[in-house]
Amino acid sequence: MRIAVLSGKGGTGKTFVSVNLACAAEQSVYADYDVEEPNGHLFLNPERTVKAPVTVMVPEVDMGQCIRCRRCVDFCKYNALALVQDKVLVFYEVCHSCGGCALFCPAKAIAEKERAIGSIEEGESGNVTVLTGCLNTGEASGIPIIKGLMDKLPKDGDIMIDCPPGSACVAMESIRAADYCVLVAEPTLFGVHNLSMVYDLAKLFKKPFGVVLNKCLPEENPAERFCVEHQIRVLARIPYDEELGRLNSKGRIAAREDKRYRALFERLLEALRKEAVS
Amino acid sequence: MKVVIPVESRSLEAPVCPSFGRTPFFALVDTDGGTHEFLDNEAAASQGGAGIKAAQALADCGAAALITCRCGENAAQVLNAAGVKMFKAQDGSVNDNIAALKDGKLSLLTEIHPGHHNHGGK
Numbered sequence A: 001m002r003i004a005v006l007s008g009k010g011g012t013g014k015t016f017v018s019v020n021l022a023c024a025a026e027q028s029v030y031a032d033y034d035v036e037e038p039n040g041h042l043f044l045n046p047e048r049t050v051k052a053p054v055t056v057m058v059p060e061v062d063m064g065q066c067i068r069c070r071r072c073v074d075f076c077k078y079n080a081l082a083l084v085q086d087k088v089l090v091f092y093e094v095c096h097s098c099g100g101c102a103l104f105c106p107a108k109a110i111a112e113k114e115r116a117i118g119s120i121e122e123g124e125s126g127n128v129t130v131l132t133g134c135l136n137t138g139e140a141s142g143i144p145i146i147k148g149l150m151d152k153l154p155k156d157g158d159i160m161i162d163c164p165p166g167s168a169c170v171a172m173e174s175i176r177a178a179d180y181c182v183l184v185a186e187p188t189l190f191g192v193h194n195l196s197m198v199y200d201l202a203k204l205f206k207k208p209f210g211v212v213l214n215k216c217l218p219e220e221n222p223a224e225r226f227c228v229e230h231q232i233r234v235l236a237r238i239p240y241d242e243e244l245g246r247l248n249s250k251g252r253i254a255a256r257e258d259k260r261y262r263a264l265f266e267r268l269l270e271a272l273r274k275e276a277v278s
Numbered sequence B: 001m002k003v004v005i006p007v008e009s010r011s012l013e014a015p016v017c018p019s020f021g022r023t024p025f026f027a028l029v030d031t032d033g034g035t036h037e038f039l040d041n042e043a044a045a046s047q048g049g050a051g052i053k054a055a056q057a058l059a060d061c062g063a064a065a066l067i068t069c070r071c072g073e074n075a076a077q078v079l080n081a082a083g084v085k086m087f088k089a090q091d092g093s094v095n096d097n098i099a100a101l102k103d104g105k106l107s108l109l110t111e112i113h114p115g116h117h118n119h120g121g122k
Helices: A014-024 A040-044 A071-075 A100-104 A143-152 A169-175 A189-204 A222-229 A242-249 A259-277 B050-060 B073-082 B094-102
Strands: A002-006 A028-032 A047-061 A081-084 A087-090 A110-125 A128-135 A158-162 A180-185 A209-216 A234-239 B002-007 B025-030 B035-040 B065-068 B085-088
Touching (some): A002 A014, A002 A169, A014 A040, A028 A040, A040 A110, A047 A087, A047 A143, A071 A081, A087 B073, A128 A143, B002 B094, B025 B094
Parallel strands (some): A002 A180, A180 A209, A209 A234, B065 B085
Antiparallel strands (some): A081 A087, A110 A128, B025 B035
8 A cells, every 4th residue: 555645835744644654554665755855764763774876867978979960959848958169068957868869869979878866765664664765955856766766665565655745746756656645734724725735636646535634733723624625534633742742853753652643643544544445 | 249138028128028048039139230130039938948048049149248137057058158248237128238238337247046947946
């Protein structure tokens, strides 16, 4: 069962929910797809880690072979190449690695070379296999790293995907292979706005989904009202609890240290199992 | 000297367009001959790399100088390689800026922004 944990903004509780779900399972995989700021590893502290680079292919132009025909420049939809003063300039961060320039070059002057844009780290934290995607600072797109993580996921078992915040390309790529989406929401109007973004995304991708209401206070919860209005299943309510804040701030995991929360996440996992198969 | 200015509409009295890569038009002014023409900016609709494509077009038309409000780093790299001088535009129309350039009142553009790559967000 592949569970993608989403929210419209950072700080809502995606990592909290996905890390705790992974720990509440007997055996699981936690995959951090938030490649711009992966932080699940801060809680899980994986051991025996192995790190491998993630590379993309980019063009390398041999100016000795180049006949200055401009075919590559004109072909590139992303404008990653320019020809000025008899020299081809390549803008790696704009390149989408389609390989078209090399394919269309009549002089065979363009070869493709690997360029590292980040890494994937794999390790163990008790019952949890931890996969962490990390995009190098300054890189434009985390998509290749998310694809790399996707290839590393086992076929079966409980897999928790900690998605990047928002509903842009990286979030779309993250939920593509998910069986079920968990939308984490805060009890504020701002939270409702963010919830509505990922709600639209899950619907667009025709993924089954439910909501976890986080940081719940005794007063009325606008996010819950949104769920009622849109007939969205509320899977769990996590209270606004100082003890949780204390544990989190120390990098500790509630489901491993606190019986109440262990029980809460076991119930959530059980609910997800039922939801994901139905 | 051929001078290029991003412009909001096909008029020398129109204001300079604040965007370089996604300006709708470029005014191409020959300061020696006193002639001018307007170019459609084909880069404006690009999914990405608009600045690179616009800069390539400027290099191709033999521009010696660009007067612009701002310029991204990728476009600046192309323009520098092509030897196009970049001047910082002042408030006002294309004509105002050409006059200021002739009077030596325009300074070189020194602030190059890191670009608006990816989904317009960053």
